[in-house]
Amino acid sequence: MAQERKFKIGKPILEVKNISLSFGGVKAITDTSFDVLEHEVRAIIGPNGAGKSSMLNCINGIYKPQQGTVSFKGQQIPNITPNIMAQMGLSRTFQNLALFKRMSVLDNILVGRRLHTKTNFLEVAFQLPKVKKEEKMNRDRSEEIISFLEIEDIKDTPVGKLPYGLQKKVELGRALATDSSVILLDEPMAGMNVEEKRDMCRFILKVNDELGTTMVLIEHDMGVVMDISDRVVVLDYGKVIGDGTPDEVRSNQKVIDAYLGVEH
Amino acid sequence: MMKPVFMTYTKKDLINLAVCMVLSVLVIPTFITTEYWYTSILIPWLCLALATIGQQIVMGYTGQLALGAAGFMAAGAFAMFNLILRVPDLGFVGSLIVSGLIAAAFGILFGLPSLKVRGIYLMVATLASQFFIIWMIDKFGWFKNYDSSGIITAQDIVILGKPFTTPLAMYFVCLAVTTVLTLLAMNMARGSTGRNWMAVRDMDIAAESMGVSLLRTKVQAFAISAFYCGVAGALFAFCYLKSLEPVAFDIKLSFKILFMCILGGLGTINGAFIGAAFILLFPVLLNAIGNNVFHGAIDATIISSIEQVIFGGLMIIFMIYEPLGMAKLWENIKQKWKTKYPTMNIKNLVSSIGKKS
Numbered sequence: 196m197a198q199e200r201k202f203k204i205g206k207p208i209l210e211v212k213n214i215s216l217s218f219g220g221v222k223a224i225t226d227t228s229f230d231v232l233e234h235e236v237r238a239i240i241g242p243n244g245a246g247k248s249s250m251l252n253c254i255n256g257i258y259k260p261q262q263g264t265v266s267f268k269g270q271q272i273p274n275i276t277p278n279i280m281a282q283m284g285l286s287r288t289f290q291n292l293a294l295f296k297r298m299s300v301l302d303n304i305l306v307g308r309r310l311h312t313k314t315n316f317l318e319v320a321f322q323l324p325k326v327k328k329e330e331k332m333n334r335d336r337s338e339e340i341i342s343f344l345e346i347e348d349i350k351d352t353p354v355g356k357l358p359y360g361l362q363k364k365v366e367l368g369r370a371l372a373t374d375s376s377v378i379l380l381d382e383p384m385a386g387m388n389v390e391e392k393r394d395m396c397r398f399i400l401k402v403n404d405e406l407g408t409t410m411v412l413i414e415h416d417m418g419v420v421m422d423i424s425d426r427v428v429v430l431d432y433g434k435v436i437g438d439g440t441p442d443e444v445r446s447n448q449k450v451i452d453a454y455l456g457v458e459h
Numbered sequence: 460m461m462k463p464v465f466m467t468y469t470k471k472d473l474i475n476l477a478v479c480m481v482l483s484v485l486v487i488p489t490f491i492t493t494e495y496w497y498t499s500i501l502i503p504w505l506c507l508a509l510a511t512i513g514q515q516i517v518m519g520y521t522g523q524l525a526l527g528a529a530g531f532m533a534a535g536a537f538a539m540f541n542l543i544l545r546v547p548d549l550g551f552v553g554s555l556i557v558s559g560l561i562a563a564a565f566g567i568l569f570g571l572p573s574l575k576v577r578g579i580y581l582m583v584a585t586l587a588s589q590f591f592i593i594w595m596i597d598k599f600g601w602f603k604n605y606d607s608s609g610i611i612t613a614q615d616i617v618i619l620g621k622p623f624t625t626p627l628a629m630y631f632v633c634l635a636v637t638t639v640l641t642l643l644a645m646n647m648a649r650g651s652t653g654r655n656w657m658a659v660r661d662m663d664i665a666a667e668s669m670g671v672s673l674l675r676t677k678v679q680a681f682a683i684s685a686f687y688c689g690v691a692g693a694l695f696a697f698c699y700l701k702s703l704e705p706v707a708f709d710i711k712l713s714f715k716i717l718f719m720c721i722l723g724g725l726g727t728i729n730g731a732f733i734g735a736a737f738i739l740l741f742p743v744l745l746n747a748i749g750n751n752v753f754h755g756a757i758d759a760t761i762i763s764s765i766e767q768v769i770f771g772g773l774m775i776i777f778m779i780y781e782p783l784g785m786a787k788l789w790e791n792i793k794q795k796w797k798t799k800y801p802t803m804n805i806k807n808l809v810s811s812i813g814k815k816s
Contacts, residue, residue: 255668281670293665295658297726305651306658310670312651316679319650320643322466330650373669 202407204425205233209285209377209411214253214263216246216433223249224260224433231377236403236410238420241430242453247413248290250430251379254411255287256280268376282310286375288366290382290413296355300365303354304340307372308333340368344398360391364398371402378402380412384419392416396423417454421445429453466642467649476642483634488627497626498699504732504739505633506695511719511731512644513687518717519725520653521680522660523573524581527588528716530569531685532692533708534592535562537602539693540703543614544604551618555636555693562689563682565592570681574674589713593705603703611703613696629698636694640687645728647683656680657726718770722777724784733785742766 209231216224224246231237239247252258254265256275264271267283286307295303311333314326341350344364349357354365363383370378383399384392400423402408414420420427421441429437429450437447444450461469468476487501510528517525538558542549549557569588573581596602603611616623616632623632647653655676658666667673696703715738723734742763749755749762781788 257664257668277664277667278670278672281668287668289665293662293668295661295665297661298654298657302654302657306654306666306669306671309651309655309658314651316647316652316683319652320647322646322650326650333651369665369669 200234201404202234204235207231208233208268208409209254210266211250211254212264212266214250214260214265216249216253216258216260222433224253224430227263227430227433227435229428229435229438231409231411232426233376234403234407234409235425236399236412236423238424238427239411239413239430240415240417240420240427245430246433247430248381249433251287251381251411251413254280255285255379281373281375284373284376285379286370286373286377287379288363288370288381288383290385292359292362292366294354294362294366294369297353299351299353300346300357300368301334301337301341301350303365304337304368304372305333307369308337310373311336336374337372340371343371343401344368360387363387363395367395367398367402371406371408375408377409377411380410382413382415384414384416392419399423463649467646468642472645480638484631488630494626497630500739500743501630502626502633503695503699504735505630505637506691506699507716507719507739508732508735509637509640509694510688510691510716511723511735512641512728513684513691514716514720515723515726515728515731516644516648516656516687517570517680517684518720519727519730520648520656520660521677522657523570523677523680524578525570525573525585525681525684526582526713526717527569527585527592528684528688529692529708529710529712530589530592531562531565531688532695532712533596533705534565534685535559535689535692536696536703536708537596537705538562538689539697540611540613541602541604551616555690558693559686559690562692563686566681566683566685566688567678570678570685573677573681586710589710593708596705613701613703616697633694633698636690640690641728644687648728652679660726718774722773722784724786724788725782727784727786730784730786733789737785738770741769745769 207230210228211230212228214224214227215222227246227250239250241247249258253260253263254275256277256279259275265275266272267280267285270283272279272283295306298306312329314323314329318326338350341347344367346361346364346368349361354362357365367378367380367383370380380399384395387395396419399410399412403410412420412424421444424441426439427437427441427444428435429444429447431449431453436453437444437450439447461471464470465473491497510532513531514525514528517523535558538561539554542554542557543551546554565588569585569591572584576584600606616629618632623629648656655666655671658669658671659673659676659680663673666676692708696707700707719731719734719738721734722737723732724730745762745766746759749757749759777784
């Protein structure tokens with residue numbers, strides 16, 4: 196990234212310290228620490244089963260790690276739940292798509308506006324003026340995101356009927372609609388063709404560039420990761436084996452071993 | 460998608476509403492003069508459709524398998540009886556609202572298990588409400604005002620000093636309450652409230668990650684659902700049964716409402732009316748066939764058995780081929796009609812008549 200960035204990379208916004216997570220006897224993550232700086236694109240890579248998705252689930256509060264802490268915006272969060280993290284400004288997408296299948300694209304993205312909706316069900320039932328105002332505001336923002344992602348033509352289609360690549364896009368849109376400062380993307384490009392991948396990369400960089408949103412992404416495609424991320428952390432068997440800029444990681448012997456399958 | 464012109468209603472909705480209102484306020488009272496139609500079909504149809512909307516909110520929209528609608532109806536009905544008896548100052552409408560709120564309180568209580576259990580297990584857990592409420596009313600004489608006969612006559616409906624005792628007047632009471640509550644339910648279902656419900660239904664973890672509180676959303680859906688059932692139960696007792704007995708609100712009624720909900724179409728408001736109409740009218744139709752085609756050659760008990768068989772068969776057929784029920788079937792028919800005769804004007808009229816909401 197040669198040109199000047201509108202949002203300069205700043206202080207750590209998300210810090211993961213000494214996280215250990217195990218399911219029964221299986222250790223998914225062992226004593227892992229890393230941080231994410233404000234406004235950066237941070238990638239988590241690693242072979243299958245390295246604990247990448249588990250890591251995101253720990254950050255987001257879906258899994259409760261046995262040890263370790265997660266600090267967000269300088270605050271250590273004692274009792275993480277997805278809801279608390281959402282309220283603090285951390286949104287995410289899921290590996291296996293977790294869209295609201297029977298709802299339209301627009302409605303899916305509107306659910307992302309939940310935290311910007313303050314009216315209660317009685318006010319909604321009677322459609323008080325403030326509900327209309329709020330609804331209009333949320334709809335305008337959602338439409339903005341829809342045109343930003345170039346999916347205007349499918350906005351009224353039920354999400355379940357869309358092809359995979361588009362669903363991934365809608366999920367990104369829903370995460371964007373929260374106006375979060377950090378978005379976790381769990382394999383945003385899995386199962387996509389080259390063109391779709393290029394599109395997705397463009398959107399991720401565009402979001403980071405224009406809105407300054409910090410992006411944390413898990414990805415398998417090494418080429419893509421090295422191109423778009425500022426820093427990369429490499430996990431293998433639940434441990435950090437490399438952390439740094441794409442170039443540093445690429446020349447790290449441990450990383451090369453992990454990817455080429457050298458015996459430990 | 461059409462833009463709403465008033466509240467959350469599109470132009471088409473308002474046309475449908477106008478047609479329904481003309482039909483139900485002008486056409487029906489002018490042309491139907493037999494009491495039977497009001498007391499045995501229209502009034503229970505409106506009451507049960509209202510209860511089905513309640514079931515829709517919790518099951519169709521929020522995706523929580525609940526089976527206790529009749530329990531909440533009983534709570535509403537007996538609350539109404541006691542409120543009119545003990546707090547006459549509230550008036551009919553006031554009592555109706557408070558009865559709904561009392562049922563809603565039960566809804567919150569029995570909705571709490573939904574946080575921990577789901578699916579068929581939740582269904583079993585919510586059955587508790589059905590049995591507990593009926594047991595409570597039977598056990599404590601206070602609820603029945605220590606009436607020993609077991610069946611209490613419902614008080615007359617008096618609104619603003621005017622009695623509403625004729626079948627036609629009661630029909631209008633039910634119609635007014637049902638219309639208002641249906642319109643409110645539509646607003647909720649189409650607004651942010653409904654989106655939260657559906658988000659919880661379709662993918663709860665994702666909903667939570669977007670900041671939708673599962674606790675609040677589920678409990679809210681149970682409360683609103685029970686409110687609708689409570690009001691429906693009060694109307695059911697006061698306008699249709701004209702008496703209060705816990706037996707009328709047994710598990711069979713809960714199942715009936717469940718069937719109305721599923722056959723009508725999960726997650727639709729108009730499906731509640733279609734489903735309720737079908738389940739109420741189908742036995743009438745079968746009886747008519749039995750009497751007029753077979754001239755009573757088939758025993759009435761056999762006809763009622765045939766009815767059960769057909770309902771069961773239909774449930775299976777719908778679950779397999781059209782899980783979204785009759786409302787969706789109707790949409791498909793309309794769609795086909797439209798593509799077949801794109802220029803016909805009558806289609807608007809036809810669709811308006813059939814679609815209640």
